[in-house]
Amino acid sequence: MTMLEDRSAAAPSIAPKIGRQPGPQTPPADWPTGYPQGYAVVDVETTGLARDDRIISAAVYQLDAQGEFQDSWYTLVNPQRDPGPVWIHGLTSEVLADAPLFPEIVPELSARLADRVLVAHNAMFDWSMLAREYARAAAVAPVRQRLCTIALSKELGLPLPNHKLESLAAHFGVIQERAHHALDDARVLSEAFRPSLRRAAQTNARLPLLTCQPLTEWSDAPAPRSHPTGSSYRPSTWRPARKRPACPYPNPGRYEPGGRLVQGMRVAFSGDTSVDRELLEDRAIEAGLHVATSVSRLTSLLVTNDPEARTSKTIKATTFGTAVVDEAAFMQLLQDVRPAASAPSSG
Numbered sequence: 001m002t003m004l005e006d007r008s009a010a011a012p013s014i015a016p017k018i019g020r021q022p023g024p025q026t027p028p029a030d031w032p033t034g035y036p037q038g039y040a041v042v043d044v045e046t047t048g049l050a051r052d053d054r055i056i057s058a059a060v061y062q063l064d065a066q067g068e069f070q071d072s073w074y075t076l077v078n079p080q081r082d083p084g085p086v087w088i089h090g091l092t093s094e095v096l097a098d099a100p101l102f103p104e105i106v107p108e109l110s111a112r113l114a115d116r117v118l119v120a121h122n123a124m125f126d127w128s129m130l131a132r133e134y135a136r137a138a139a140v141a142p143v144r145q146r147l148c149t150i151a152l153s154k155e156l157g158l159p160l161p162n163h164k165l166e167s168l169a170a171h172f173g174v175i176q177e178r179a180h181h182a183l184d185d186a187r188v189l190s191e192a193f194r195p196s197l198r199r200a201a202q203t204n205a206r207l208p209l210l211t212c213q214p215l216t217e218w219s220d221a222p223a224p225r226s227h228p229t230g231s232s233y234r235p236s237t238w239r240p241a242r243k244r245p246a247c248p249y250p251n252p253g254r255y256e257p258g259g260r261l262v263q264g265m266r267v268a269f270s271g272d273t274s275v276d277r278e279l280l281e282d283r284a285i286e287a288g289l290h291v292a293t294s295v296s297r298l299t300s301l302l303v304t305n306d307p308e309a310r311t312s313k314t315i316k317a318t319t320f321g322t323a324v325v326d327e328a329a330f331m332q333l334l335q336d337v338r339p340a341a342s343a344p345s346s347g
Contacts, residue, residue, distance in 0.1 A: 036117040037064075037116075038063065038115060039119045040112055040143075041186050042060050042118055044126050045089040049125070057075065059075075059187075067197040078101050088180050090181070103136075106134070110142050118145070120189070121150060123149070144211065147209055153168060155200070161306075249340040251266060251290065261289065261334070261336075261337045267330075269303045289337070295317050296320065301325060
């Protein structure tokens with residue numbers, strides 16, 4: 001039996017029914033000696049993607065060295081602010097009102113993460129959100145390495161139509177019961193990660209492990225959103241008609257592959273993304289980038305998980321020599337955007 005701490009007991013409709021599928025598979029006889037000794041499969045739901053956004057629920061599935069299930073844990077978190085896109089995660093202010101604050105869950109969460117590799121789908125996002133919350137709580141996350149299952153699926157050459165979690169789950173026959181619920185997403189990912197890990201072990205493939213650097217300095221510039229009705233985010237109030245604010249920075253020129261993004265650079269998106277497209281665009285805008293609706297000679301970067309697709313944007317990117325990166329690489333680039341050389345315009 002899975003021992004589960006579910007802080008959403010007051011809202012039973014939020015909690016999914018947890019199943020165990022697919023069944024265990026026999027691990028390779030010669031397991032690679034350099035592989036990690038344990039994993040913490042993590043999923044967090046958040047109020048958004050900006051620097052001041054907060055975690056509102058978290059789930060951890062602990063797996064042993066060969067991907068076998070050990071334990072699971074789930075909690076709601078009171079973000080002390082508007083919960084964000086309720087239509088995506090379903091967590092209202094009322095549901096979160098009696099949830100613990102993040103500093104209160106740090107001891108239990110840390111115990112679940114300690115001495116394990118953090119595994120997540122688009123792991124840069126989950127790690128950055130956790131690192132910020134730990135920094136706010138004046139604590140350090142006990143995580144030294146992370147593994148992104150998007151990167152692992154590429155390493156294994158899995159024939160996926162896109163890089164969404166639902167596509168990875170479908171490939172391995174895992175049934176997704178409640179998308180955007182942290183507990184069910186973590187379960188789905190852990191059940192898809194196990195056969196992925198064993199496929200890697202069979203050929204002694206390189207695991208795409210990256211170092212996690214805890215935040216040692218932190219400054220937060222909250223941008224509270226208020227609504228006269230007192231309701232949570234809704235599409236009509238959060239991003240009316242998807243009208244984007246004008247980028248306050250001048251275009252500094254084209255992005256050089258291997259370098260850093262600079263505030264003011266133009267970025268376009270094409271195709272499916274693991275993170276909700278609107279939230280991903282918000283993250284780019286918050287970093288000071290210009291989100292463009294099309295690709296032109298001025299566009300620095302096209303973000304797509306399917307660069308081979310013959311869309312108008314990918315064709316133009318090829319014509320104009322615009323750099324093309326996938327979503328995971330873009331999330332990494334967002335962590336180190338260089339400030340603009342000149343101050344932003346006031347108009």
